Amino acid sequence: MPEKIKVLSEKCDGCGQCLQACAFFAVDVVEGKAVLAESCVECGACVPACPTGALEMAGEGAGAKAGGIWVFVPEGTPLAAITAARAVADEQGTTVSAVVAAEPTDPSRYYAAGADEVLVLKGPADAAGLLIEAARKEGPSAVFGLGLATARRVLPRVAAALGSSYVALADELMPAYGEKTVDANRPYYSGRFRTRVTPSGKTAVFTLDPVAFAAVGRDAGRRGQVRSLELPDAVRRDPDPVSVEKVAREVPLAQARVVVAGGPGLGSAENFAKLAALAAKLGGVVGASKEAVDLGWAKPAQLVDSSVGVIYPNLYLAFGIDGSTTHNAAIAKARVAVAVNDKPDVGILGVADFVIAQDPAAVLEAMLAR
Amino acid sequence: MKAFVCLSVSFSTWNILWSMGALDTSEAQRELPVMDRSALAMAKQAGAEEIIALGWVQATDESVFRQGLAFGANRAVRIAQPLDEAAATDPLVVASGLAEAIRKLAGADSAPPGAAGEPAKAEPAKAEPAKVLVFCGEASAEFGRGAVGPMLAELLGIPVVTSARALEAAGGVLTVQAWEDDGVATFKLDGPAVVTVGADAPAPGKPNMMAAAKAMRAPIETIDIEPRPASLRPRGVTSNEQRRRGKEPVAGSNLAETVQVLFGRLRERKVV
Numbered sequence: 001m002p003e004k005i006k007v008l009s010e011k012c013d014g015c016g017q018c019l020q021a022c023a024f025f026a027v028d029v030v031e032g033k034a035v036l037a038e039s040c041v042e043c044g045a046c047v048p049a050c051p052t053g054a055l056e057m058a059g060e061g062a063g064a065k066a067g068g069i070w071v072f073v074p075e076g077t078p079l080a081a082i083t084a085a086r087a088v089a090d091e092q093g094t095t096v097s098a099v100v101a102a103e104p105t106d107p108s109r110y111y112a113a114g115a116d117e118v119l120v121l122k123g124p125a126d127a128a129g130l131l132i133e134a135a136r137k138e139g140p141s142a143v144f145g146l147g148l149a150t151a152r153r154v155l156p157r158v159a160a161a162l163g164s165s166y167v168a169l170a171d172e173l174m175p176a177y178g179e180k181t182v183d184a185n186r187p188y189y190s191g192r193f194r195t196r197v198t199p200s201g202k203t204a205v206f207t208l209d210p211v212a213f214a215a216v217g218r219d220a221g222r223r224g225q226v227r228s229l230e231l232p233d234a235v236r237r238d239p240d241p242v243s244v245e246k247v248a249r250e251v252p253l254a255q256a257r258v259v260v261a262g263g264p265g266l267g268s269a270e271n272f273a274k275l276a277a278l279a280a281k282l283g284g285v286v287g288a289s290k291e292a293v294d295l296g297w298a299k300p301a302q303l304v305d306s307s308v309g310v311i312y313p314n315l316y317l318a319f320g321i322d323g324s325t326t327h328n329a330a331i332a333k334a335r336v337a338v339a340v341n342d343k344p345d346v347g348i349l350g351v352a353d354f355v356i357a358q359d360p361a362a363v364l365e366a367m368l369a370r
Numbered sequence: 371m372k373a374f375v376c377l378s379v380s381f382s383t384w385n386i387l388w389s390m391g392a393l394d395t396s397e398a399q400r401e402l403p404v405m406d407r408s409a410l411a412m413a414k415q416a417g418a419e420e421i422i423a424l425g426w427v428q429a430t431d432e433s434v435f436r437q438g439l440a441f442g443a444n445r446a447v448r449i450a451q452p453l454d455e456a457a458a459t460d461p462l463v464v465a466s467g468l469a470e471a472i473r474k475l476a477g478a479d480s481a482p483p484g485a486a487g488e489p490a491k492a493e494p495a496k497a498e499p500a501k502v503l504v505f506c507g508e509a510s511a512e513f514g515r516g517a518v519g520p521m522l523a524e525l526l527g528i529p530v531v532t533s534a535r536a537l538e539a540a541g542g543v544l545t546v547q548a549w550e551d552d553g554v555a556t557f558k559l560d561g562p563a564v565v566t567v568g569a570d571a572p573a574p575g576k577p578n579m580m581a582a583a584k585a586m587r588a589p590i591e592t593i594d595i596e597p598r599p600a601s602l603r604p605r606g607v608t609s610n611e612q613r614r615r616g617k618e619p620v621a622g623s624n625l626a627e628t629v630q631v632l633f634g635r636l637r638e639r640k641v642v
Contacts, residue, residue, distance in 0.1 A: 077551055128524070147515075149551045153532040156517035159462060160524035165601040166461055168515040187515075188459070188607060189381060193388060195459075196605040238529045239563075241555035258641075282642065293404070294575070300404040301569035307380045307403065308569070315641040326381075336641045338620075338632065354620050354635060356628055366625040370633070 002040040005047065009033050011054035017221070021049030023093045043093035044068075048116040048224050067180070068095035070140040071115070072131060072158075074150035075102060079113035081146040081208050083217040084173060086114025088182055091175040094141065099134070101127055104226065111224040114217045118226045125234030128157040133234035135162060140203055141180045147207035153238075155205050165199030171212035182206070187309065211255055211312060251285050253304060258284025259313045259334075261304050262360075264291045265320020265341055271361045272297040275319065278367055282315070289321045306330040320360035323348025340364070371562070373418030373503040374472050375409050376518065377402060377425035377438050388609045402437040405507030408571040410441040413505045417539045420444050422475060426453065426467050432590055439585035440577035447475060450592040456600040465521035467595045469500075472526065474593065476502045499527035501562050503544075508533060508566040519566035526564070531557050533568035 014032035021027075026040035034046075034054065047055045069085045069092075085096045098115040107118045121130040131154060135143065143158060145151030147169045159166035170184035174196070181198060184206060188195040199206075253259060260279040262272045275286045288298030290305055304311060304321075306329035316334035320341060321327060328351045331337055339352035340360045349355055356363055380403035387394040413421045423438035426449040435446035449467055457463045504526070506519040516532065523530035533549035544559040549568060559565075577585070620635065622628035636642040 074551055128520075149533055149549050152516055153520050153530060156461065156465075156520035157524040157530070159517075160465060160521035163462075163601075166517055166521070167602065168461065168517050183605060185608075189386060189393075193386075193393065193607050193609055195607045198603040198605055200601050200603060237523070237527070239531065239557050239559065241550065241557055244550060244553050244555045246553040296575065299570055300408070300573050303404065303569075315636065336636065336639050338636075349617055352617060353639075354618050354632060356620050356632060358625065358628065362625055363629065366629045370626070370629050 002036045002042050004042045005036060005040065005044065006056045007034045007036065008054045008056060011052045012050075013052055013054075015051060017049045017051055018046035018055060021046045021090075023090055041093060044095050044116070045090065045093055048095070048111070048222060051221055051223065053223070067139060067141045068097055068116070070097050070099045070119070070135070070143045072099050072127075072143060072145040072151055072155060073110070074127065074145075074148070074154075075100070077148055077150070078146060078210070078214075079110065079216050080210070080213045081144045081151075082110060082113040082115050083215055084208055084213045085142075085144045086217060088142075088173055088175040089114075092141075092180060092182075094180075097140070099131065099143075101130065103228075107224065107226050108220075111222040112218050112220050114219070114222070115224055117224050120226065120228045121231055121234075122228055123231035123234045125231065125236040126238040126240075128154045128161075128238060129234040129236050130231050131155075131158050132161040133231045134229055135203055137229070137231075142182060143203060143205045145207050146210050146213065148210060151207055155207055159205040162201075162203055162205075164201050165204045167197060167199060167204070167206045169209045170206050171209040173206070173208075189306075253285060253287055253302070253311045254309055256285040256311070256313050258282045258315045258317075259287045259304065259311060260284050260317045260319075261287035261289065261302075261321060262292055262297070262319045263289035263321035264295065265322070265343070265360045266292075266297075266364070267320070267361050269295070269297045271364065274364055274368060278317075278364065281368075282317075284313070284315070287311070287316075289318075289327055290324065304330050318348055318352070319364055321348055322346040323351065371418060371501060371503055372476055373413040373416060373421045373505060374424050374475070375406070375413050375421060375438065375443060376468055376504065376506040376522070377406050377423050377427070377434050378507065379403070379425075379427050379431045379434055380406075388607065393607055400431045400433060402434045402441070403507050404573050405567055405569060405571070406434075406438070407441055407507075408573040409505040409507045409565075409567040410438060410443060411572065411574050412534065412537045412565065412567055413503070414442045415537050415539060416503055416505075416544055418503055422447055424468060424471055424475070425449070426458075426464055426471075426595075428452065435590045436582075436585045436588070437577075439588050440582045441574055442581075445591065446588065447471065447591045447593050449595045451595055451597055453597055454600075456602065456604050457597050459604070460600045460602045461517040461521060462601050463597050463599075465518045465525060466598050468518065469522050469525035470595050471593050472502055472504065472522070473500055476500050499562060502526070502528075503562060504528075504564040506564065506566045508568050516566060519564050523564040526562070528562040528564060529559070530564040530566070531559065532566045534565050535568050535571050537565070 095116040098110040172185035174183040287304040288302040316337040423443035423446045508516040536547040
């Protein structure tokens, strides 16, 4: 019989939530009360699922299990990585800890997203230092983070300090049932290909593609607990900013719904600059071919090219772009691509859904006048 | 202080062949990624006494070092040991090798380099934090998508600022503007650090002819670093190849009508 997990009969109302949480079919409800079977591996997944607190895990925090999955959640960032970790944890029969640097005012939203506990790291160090020290002490099986600025700075540091595998911007996670390993798919050669990798070592570290992992769970019935970990010896290395200007970062090309892009066929920087007005009209952003960037018409951040990455817009409008192999690979995931180009035999014509074979600058003017 | 700029390779015009899960990159053309150019520009702005372009790329990709020299590096050093596919795409392997190389080169005199292909002068690794500035183009061709910079910082025991978009140097202090989750943060750095350079940092255009010609004659040094074992096991490659689309011409009797027809079709597809 399981020794660590206990059913408090007086609290159990036989609702069956624990049955659904158990990946090993090791819970049953008999005469209105939960009963744990011999096959229980004491993963602890049922404990936070119980809405009445009738399941208790001895020796550890009720919400988390040693060797569970940690999710690093910088302040003010989406909780989608918690939801992704929840799916993996359910396959593996383990738990999810949302790791934060400050006591949360509303921990219930972390639980609703899929966390079993909120782990507050306290100490004089920066986020990377705290996370490294905490991971050394508690040995999570994996550390996840949504691939935004802070996580992409902190988590590689953690992987380097622990000597762990690091998977950057995974866009698919494939946990092995009942095991601790997680295979991941990630972009390869800047998104033209994808590769599946298996991390090795004790604590694998992953950042998750924010587009592929955008969903946040909203299970209001989930319960959890807040736990603090004091780390006075953690090392501070990274500088604090002297100031922060709260500005919205331009929507990255990879996340834009509409991309209006231009190339040398527009004829001049002045014509290229008009793309911004059309992008604003359509609620999109401006992209550019490599030639337009090289001409100084656009910033490198606007480059549409698979050497930078694949983009996923609903609509891609290309004015005066001939369509190199790398450009066309970058727009392969666009739902609809429109080419405006008056040259007869250019690469983009082979990949566009619609083609307007007229002077790009004139068509742009006509669209703006519309 | 010496500055190191970590160079990688961008596959600019691909002829990468994919068949049965294996890739053949032999026909692909290589060049220095745009963000690595930005990193070289920032190293110059930082007023480093010497800029060393350092990379762990194949000998056949030596052209990126020549471009690095043309864009302002004083020396170019290539890690000589070849990496297999698994190791080359594992940011921890790359960062560990670069960190070891930086420690060795930071300790060495900036004496005239040996002839191309000969190991550079080096000293044993030191445990204390490295006294260097390191610049990396972020999310360029390295497969860690911006991971090598922070890993280097950890392995060198120095701070890191990521996604830098601008840098100024005054009185021995670097003022760096960089993207954080909630906006643009300003950092002051007065010592060793790693700075990863984001996509919206200014990039130099083309080098002038003199610099390019000088770079063609400059030696590319090599340094020996034994790679650590790869921590990621590749399990196969799948293609994200473009799907062929049915080209549909859009035309009207004049431009205004053509535009109207197009937007009608886009509305049918529910994309506007």
